[in-house]
Amino acid sequence: MFEFKTKTKQLAIALTVVGAILWVVGFALNGSSSHDAGHGHDAHATEMHADAGHDTHAEEEHADHGHDAHADEAHADHGHEAHAEEAHDDHGHQAHAEEAHGDHDAHAEHAAHQIANRPWSALYVAAFFFLGLGLGQLFFLGIQYVAQAGWSAGLLRLMEAQSFAIVAPLIVIALITFLGFGHVHHMFHWMVEGINVPGHENYDAIIAGKRGFLNPVFFTIRILIYIGGWIWAAKVLRKNSLLSDTGDGVAMWKKNRGVAAAFTVFYAVTSSTSAWDLVMSIDTHWFSTLFGWYTFAGMFVSSFAALILLTLYLKGQGHLEWVNENHLHDLGKFMFAFSVFWTYLWFSQFVLIWYANIPEEVTYYMQRFEQYKVPFFTMLVLNFILPVLAVLSRPAKRVPGTVVMASVFVLVGHYMDHYVMIMPGTVGDHYGFGLVELGPILFFAGLYIYVVLSSVAKAPLLHKNHPMLTESKNFHQ
Amino acid sequence: MGHTKHNPIVRALFNDDDVVLGAVKDLRSNGYHVSEVYSPFPIHGLDEAMGLKRTRLSTAAFFYGLTGLFFCSWLTWYTMISDWPQNIGGKPNAYWFLNMPSFIPVMFELTVFFAAHLMCWSYFAVNKLYPGAKAQNPDPRTTDDHFLMEVELEGEEADLTKKLQELGALEISKVEA
Numbered sequence: 001m002f003e004f005k006t007k008t009k010q011l012a013i014a015l016t017v018v019g020a021i022l023w024v025v026g027f028a029l030n031g032s033s034s035h036d037a038g039h040g041h042d043a044h045a046t047e048m049h050a051d052a053g054h055d056t057h058a059e060e061e062h063a064d065h066g067h068d069a070h071a072d073e074a075h076a077d078h079g080h081e082a083h084a085e086e087a088h089d090d091h092g093h094q095a096h097a098e099e100a101h102g103d104h105d106a107h108a109e110h111a112a113h114q115i116a117n118r119p120w121s122a123l124y125v126a127a128f129f130f131l132g133l134g135l136g137q138l139f140f141l142g143i144q145y146v147a148q149a150g151w152s153a154g155l156l157r158l159m160e161a162q163s164f165a166i167v168a169p170l171i172v173i174a175l176i177t178f179l180g181f182g183h184v185h186h187m188f189h190w191m192v193e194g195i196n197v198p199g200h201e202n203y204d205a206i207i208a209g210k211r212g213f214l215n216p217v218f219f220t221i222r223i224l225i226y227i228g229g230w231i232w233a234a235k236v237l238r239k240n241s242l243l244s245d246t247g248d249g250v251a252m253w254k255k256n257r258g259v260a261a262a263f264t265v266f267y268a269v270t271s272s273t274s275a276w277d278l279v280m281s282i283d284t285h286w287f288s289t290l291f292g293w294y295t296f297a298g299m300f301v302s303s304f305a306a307l308i309l310l311t312l313y314l315k316g317q318g319h320l321e322w323v324n325e326n327h328l329h330d331l332g333k334f335m336f337a338f339s340v341f342w343t344y345l346w347f348s349q350f351v352l353i354w355y356a357n358i359p360e361e362v363t364y365y366m367q368r369f370e371q372y373k374v375p376f377f378t379m380l381v382l383n384f385i386l387p388v389l390a391v392l393s394r395p396a397k398r399v400p401g402t403v404v405m406a407s408v409f410v411l412v413g414h415y416m417d418h419y420v421m422i423m424p425g426t427v428g429d430h431y432g433f434g435l436v437e438l439g440p441i442l443f444f445a446g447l448y449i450y451v452v453l454s455s456v457a458k459a460p461l462l463h464k465n466h467p468m469l470t471e472s473k474n475f476h477q
Numbered sequence: 478m479g480h481t482k483h484n485p486i487v488r489a490l491f492n493d494d495d496v497v498l499g500a501v502k503d504l505r506s507n508g509y510h511v512s513e514v515y516s517p518f519p520i521h522g523l524d525e526a527m528g529l530k531r532t533r534l535s536t537a538a539f540f541y542g543l544t545g546l547f548f549c550s551w552l553t554w555y556t557m558i559s560d561w562p563q564n565i566g567g568k569p570n571a572y573w574f575l576n577m578p579s580f581i582p583v584m585f586e587l588t589v590f591f592a593a594h595l596m597c598w599s600y601f602a603v604n605k606l607y608p609g610a611k612a613q614n615p616d617p618r619t620t621d622d623h624f625l626m627e628v629e630l631e632g633e634e635a636d637l638t639k640k641l642q643e644l645g646a647l648e649i650s651k652v653e654a
Contacts, residue, residue, distance in 0.1 A: 351578050355566060393535065476522055 019443025026435030126440030136303025150471030249465025332397035382413030545591025
C-alpha cells in the first residue's frame with residue numbers, strides 16, 4: 001500500500017499556498033501599469049467584447065490617436081487589414097465600428113475590462129486544464145468497465161484516484177461563472193447586462209437569439225447537473241471498487257459496469273454541452289459544431305499524460321509490481337492515438353472555417369493568427385508533431401524515458417491549447433504569462449497532487465477481487 | 478527457412494497455440510533450435526519466444542510515408558501552383574505554403590497510400606511471394622486448425638522425440654536436410 005509521505009504532502013500544500021499567494025499578488029498588481037490607468041467610465045462597458053474584428057480595429061484607432069503605448073506600428077497595420085476585410089464583408093460590424101469611431105471612451109473601457117479579466121481568465125484556464133486531467137480519467141475508468149477491459153485491471157485504482165481531482169477545479173469554475181452574473185468580471189459576453197433587451201445600449205441581436213440556451217437560470221442548472229453527475233459517478237465507481245476488496249468481486253464489477261454504462265451516456269452529452277457552456281460561450285457570437293469533441297479530445301489526451309506520470313511515479317516508489325512495459329505500451333498508445341485524434345479535430349474545425357471564409361466564423365481564427373501567433377503554433381507543435389515523433393515507434397512506447405517526455409509535451413501543449421481557447425475572447429491582446437498565470441497552475445497542481453496521492457494512499461493499489469486481474473497481470477503484446 | 482546448419486529437421490504437429498508457445502519456450506531453454514513454426518493465425522509472443530529478430534518493416538514504413546508526403550507536396554505544388562495556378566474559392570495561390578491547408582487532406586492520403594502499398598510490396602518481396610510461387614507450407618492442416626513446429630535435430634533423435642511427445646505433439650516426423 002502506498003504511503004503519502006509527509007514531505008510530499010508538505011510539497012503539495014506548499015505549491016497550493018504559493019500558487020494562491022502568487023495569484024492574489026498578481027490580481028492586486030494587475031492593471032496598475034501606466035497605460036491602463038485613468039479610464040473609469042462605466043457607460044459603454046462591454047459592447048465589443050470578444051470580437052476579433054473589433055479588437056483589432058480598436059488598436060488601430062488607439063494607434064491613430066497616439067494614445068496607447070502598447071499598440072506598435074505592426075500591430076496597427078494588422079488591425080487595419082482586419083478592419084478592411086471586416087467592413088467589406090459585414091455591415092453589422094461596420095456599423096459597430098463607426099459607432100466606435102465616434103466614441104473613444106468605449107474602447108478605453110473595453111481595454112480596461114479586458115485587462116481586469118486577465119486574473120480571472122488565467123485562473124479559469126488552469127482550472128479547466130486540471131479539470132480535464134481528472135475528467136478524462138473518470139471517463140476512461142468508465143470505459144474500462146463498459147468495454148470489459150482486462151488489461152487495465154491493475155491500473156483502475158489510479159484512475160479512481162485521479163477522477164476525484166475534478167472536485168476542486170469544478171468548484172472554482174462554477175464560482176467564476178457565477179461571479180460573471182454579478183459582473184465581477186467580464187469574461188462571458190452573453191452575461192452582459194441588457195444584452196437581450198431590444199433598445200438597450202448593450203443589445204446584441206445575435207446573442208439575444210441564443211437566450212433560450214444561454215440564460216443565467218438554465219446555465220446554472222446545467223452547471224449543477226455536470227457537477228452532480230460527474231462527482232456522483234466518481235464516488236459510486238470508487239465505492240463499489242472498494243467494496244469488492246472485502247466482498248464479491250464479480251458482483252461489484254457488474255454493478256460498476258451498469259454505473260459506467262449510464263455514466264458513459266451521460267458524459268457523451270455533457271462533455272459536449274459543458275464545452276459549449278464553459279468555453280465556447282466565451283466567444284458568444286462564434287460557434288463550431290465539433291467544439292465539444294475537440295475540447296474532450298484535449299482533456300482526454302492530457303489525462304493520459306497525467307496517468308502515465310502517476311503510474312511511473314508510483315512504480316519508481318517501488319509499487320505496482322504487476323505493471324510492466326506492456327501496460328506502459330498501451331498507455332502510450334492511448335496517448336499517441338488521442339494526440340492524433342485531437343489534431344484531426346483541430347484541423348477539421350480549422351480547415352472548414354478557413355476554406356469557407358465566412359466572416360462570423362473566421363473572426364475566431366483571425367484573432368488567434370494575428371494576436372496569438374506564437375502560443376497558437378507552439379501548441380500545435382507540442383500537441384502533435386513532438387508526441388508523434390517521440391512515441392511513434394513500438395520500442396519508444398515501452399521505455400519510460402520517451403513516454404514521459406511525450407507526456408510532458410502533451411501537458412504543456414494542452415495547457416497552451418486551453419489558454420488559446422479561453423484568453424483571446426476574454427483579454428484580447430492583453431495577454432501574457434506572469435504571476436496570475438503561474439499562480440493558478442501551481443495552485444491546482446498542488447491540489448491535484450494532494451487529492452490524487454491521498455486517495456491513492458487510502459486503498460490498496462491492487463484491485464484484488466477484480467474478475468480480470470489475472471488477465472491484467474499476464475498481459476503482453 | 479533460416480536454418481543454415483544442415484542438421485536434419487524434426488517436424489511436430491500440435492493442435493493448440495498455447496501448447497506450441499509453451500513447447501517453443503521449453504525447447505529453446507533446453508538448447509534446441511526451433512527454426513520455424515507454421516500457424517493458421519499469428520500467435521502472440523511467439524516471435525519473442527522463438528528469438529526472432531524484430532522486423533524492420535515499421536522503420537521502412539516510416540520512410541515510405543515520408544516519401545509519400547514529399548511526393549504529394551511536390552505534386553500539389555506542381556499541379557496547383559506552378560504549372561497551371563488554380564484559383565479555387567479565391568484562396569491565395571501565389572506560393573504553395575499559402576494554400577497548404579487545403580492540401581493537407583491529400584497529403585495525408587498519399588502518406589498513407591505510400592506507406593501501406595510500399596509496405597505490402599516490401600513484405601511480398603522479402604517473403605518471396607509472387608504469383609505462381611510455390612507454397613512453403615509442409616502440411617496443409619496448418620492453414621486450418623493445426624500448428625507445425627520445425628526443430629533442428631542435435632543429439633539423439635529419441636531424446637527429442639520423447640521431449641516433443643511430453644510437450645504435447647500429436648505427430649512427429651523426421652526430414653533429412
